[in-house]
Structures are given as C-alpha cells and as structure tokens.
Amino acid sequence: MQTPLDAKGWRQHIWRNTAVNGATNAVANGLICWLLSRNKRSLELFSPSGGISADLLATGFLLAMIVTLILIPIQRRQLTKDALSPEVLAAPSPLTLRLVAVTERYIMAVALSAILGLIAAAATLLALNTLAQDSFTPFGYSVFKGLWAGIFAGALAYLIIYLTGHRAYETS
Numbered sequence: 001m002q003t004p005l006d007a008k009g010w011r012q013h014i015w016r017n018t019a020v021n022g023a024t025n026a027v028a029n030g031l032i033c034w035l036l037s038r039n040k041r042s043l044e045l046f047s048p049s050g051g052i053s054a055d056l057l058a059t060g061f062l063l064a065m066i067v068t069l070i071l072i073p074i075q076r077r078q079l080t081k082d083a084l085s086p087e088v089l090a091a092p093s094p095l096t097l098r099l100v101a102v103t104e105r106y107i108m109a110v111a112l113s114a115i116l117g118l119i120a121a122a123a124t125l126l127a128l129n130t131l132a133q134d135s136f137t138p139f140g141y142s143v144f145k146g147l148w149a150g151i152f153a154g155a156l157a158y159l160i161i162y163l164t165g166h167r168a169y170e171t172s
Helices: 009-035 051-078 095-101 108-131 139-171
Strands: none
Touching: 009 051, 009 139, 051 095, 051 139, 095 108, 095 139
C-alpha cells in the first residue's frame, strides 16, 4: 500500500503528469509533422487530398484515443485504494460525479475522449477558417500542430487524472 498523497503531493502529481503529457505530445507531433511535410511548398487548410483539415481531425481523434488508452490504466494503478488522503479532494460537483460514472467503463472513456478530440479539432479548424488562415508553411504548421497537440494532450491528461482521482476517492 502506498503512502497517501497529501494536497501538495496531489497537486505535484497532477501537474507533473499534465506537463509531461503536454510536452511529449507537442514535441512528437511537431516533429512528425515537420518530417512529413518539410518538402512541401505550402499546406492548405482544405484541399482535395485532405490538407490540414484531415490531418488535424485525424490527430485529434487518434491523440485523444492514445492518451486515454495509455493514461487511464497508469493512473488507476498509481491511485489505488487509499492512495489519496480523504481531505485532498474537495467534494465533487454533480458534473464531476456524472463524468466519473460515465467514464467508469474503460471503453466509454476512450470513446468519449475520441469524440472530444474530434470536437477540439473541428473547433480549431472553424477558428482557422474564421480567421482566414487557409494555408501554412510546413514549418509554421509543424509549430502550430505541435503546440495544438501539446495543449490538447495536456488538458486531456489533466481531465483524466482529475477524474481518476475522484474515482479512487469515491471507491475508497
């Protein structure tokens, strides 16, 4: 049995894991994007071959699935019974309780995060279209995609860890 995390330990745990997930995904996605697009002249937002829009939608979907598939089991193992002191987490809101219940089933959590990835990517594409940003240089898109993937993965990691903590707390 682990020593229970106090409030400071919980904050360090959640922020360290959020930062690691965000930074890792920012670097990996930016680098992969650069390697795949570096020989192109320009990348269009919407093009017959898919363009940035197809890439960002696929990235949102797959990134959310992969982060969730990996992170939930790791967090559930780390936050086994009695891993959190009862006073560490404030009483959960009704929304938090509902999300904990809905994501209790692993496959449901993965499916919901994949949908969230598609929504985040679609919202980003809508914002880019509204701002008339219809093309990028390969370097510009690599930086943009790396930042986007890092921020999204970090936010998703925070949400997963937060809900897993409340799940562990509720079942103890």
